[in-house]
Amino acid sequence: MAQATGGDSSVVRRINSAATLRALRGGEVLTVTALMEATGLSRPTVEGVVDGLLAEGLVVETTTAEGEDGSRPRGRPARRFRFHAEAGHLLGIDVGVHRIRVVLADLGGTIIGRAARTVEEGCEAEDRLERVRAAVSETLRRAQVSRNSLWGVGVGTPGIVDTEGVVTLSSAMPGWTGLDLGGRLGRSFSCPVQVENDANLAAIGERWKGVAVGSDDIVYVMAGLSPGAGSFINGRLHRGFGGAAGEIGALHLLGRQVTPENLLSTTGTPLPPLDEAAVGEVFRHAAEGDRTAGEAVDRFVQRLIHDVTALVLALDPEIVVIGGWAAGLADAVPPLTAELRRLCLRMPRVELSALGADGVALGAVRVALDRAEHRLFAVEHTGSARA
Structure with a gap:
């Protein structure tokens, strides 16, 4: 990076400071020489910037490393610095x-x-x-x-x-x-x-630490009795004009009259909205071979397919991530993938969330x-x- 020159000296200092911080943010411990190579700044400039960052508490100087044989290096040891993440x-x-x-x-x-x-x-x-x-x-x-x-x-x-x-x-x-x-x-x-x-x-979490790292076009579906979705378009979160983008829980109103609370009911009595425990029980019984529970899960998956397909056709994402609190979601991914392949003009990658409850x-x-x-x-x- 070419060293900034001219202009307001305080702005120049901030440019140099930002370049140095970025070089250290990767978690490496760097010497002044290494920082010069990473930033393109001169030694006096790097030393001055580092001293300022030390004073702000954003950088700390580390102890001198020993050699592989445990010996201390000869001569004046090089100063080593790291980003002070604990600041x-x-x-x-x-x-x-x-x-x-x-x-x-x-x-x-x-x-x-x-x-x-x-x-x-x-x-x-x-x-x-x-x-x-x-x-x-x-x-x-x-x-x-x-x-x-x-x-x-x-x-x-x-x-x-x-x-x-x-x-x-x-x-x-x-x-x-x-x-x-x-x-x-x-x-x-x-x-x-x-x-x-x-x-x-x-x-956002899935794009940061989950299965969507590196993807700019994402649909994340938070599956549940009333599902919601978050999406990235060209690397930007799409919130909609009033923040209501992705409220796909209302799609059942468009000609699909089964209410969300009846989707996973195995008794004829609607489940309370967003009842995680009841939903988890239905998925568990279905996995154990219970026919009635299996039919309820199938209704749930078909509704999920309906909702996700609408988003995929509208947004053409690179990846669809299925997450949320409903236990047993892994079983929904294969039929969802098969139906998307049949219904969509271009098939996205479909993955189960890697972040679980912390997403x-x-x-x-x-x-x-x-x-x-x-x-x-x-x-x-x-x-x-x-x-």
Whole structure:
């Protein structure tokens, strides 16, 4: 990289600082010489930038490495540096219907803590928020991380979420529609809080650490009685004009009159919406050979095929990822793949999610990390990286 010259000296320093941080973000321990090669900067410039980053706490100097035989190198040892990932932390929170999950990561994206709490489906909004706060406190306490070290928080929730973090529509949880979730949780933190639809975050997580790494055109389907989907188009998350993209749970209204609650019922009595335990039982009985349960699972798979096919025909993704909470989803992938091959003009790759129950929370961490990286590498930066 050519060394920046001219212009405002503070901007030049930020450009050089960003280049040095990027070189160190890969997790390697680098000498000044190695940083010169990676950035194209001169030795005096690299040394000055590193000294500034040391003062900010974003870089730390490591101890001198020993030789393979255990001997110390002769002469003046080369200074070695690494990115100080522990200088800050990020939280990912999944506020689900039945469970709250929290994932804690450092600035390098390494997961260093987790916590989960069950919650009743009918839990009121205030009680649910209190359980979120308790799960956060538990996670930080176990990891021995100060709340003041948090650089960002990402939050996932069912429903439609606007750009301000307000849940404009959510039928899954009492008192959730109209809730300023970002504002309410923001009172507990001194860092930015970003709220996003859970399926969108699951798609982000899958693209970061799951089976969709390296893909720019993705459909992630969060399977359940009322499925949702998150999608990437040309490498960008597609939220729609009002954040309602991917709400495929309403497709049954288009001429398919069986309600979601009746799909997996084996008794003639509709299942409660989003009842994970009941759905899991149906899948388990089907796997054991129960005919009635098998027919219910077949109805579920056929509805899933209907919903996914609509998305594939509209978006032409490279990969379709099937995830969510429904136990036994692996059995749905082969028939789904076969039907997509028959119905679609171009067959995408179909994969089961690799992230399991942590998918939404990991996507929330990635959103918080994106914002942290913007602050780390912003050229218009002034003062501390946390300003």
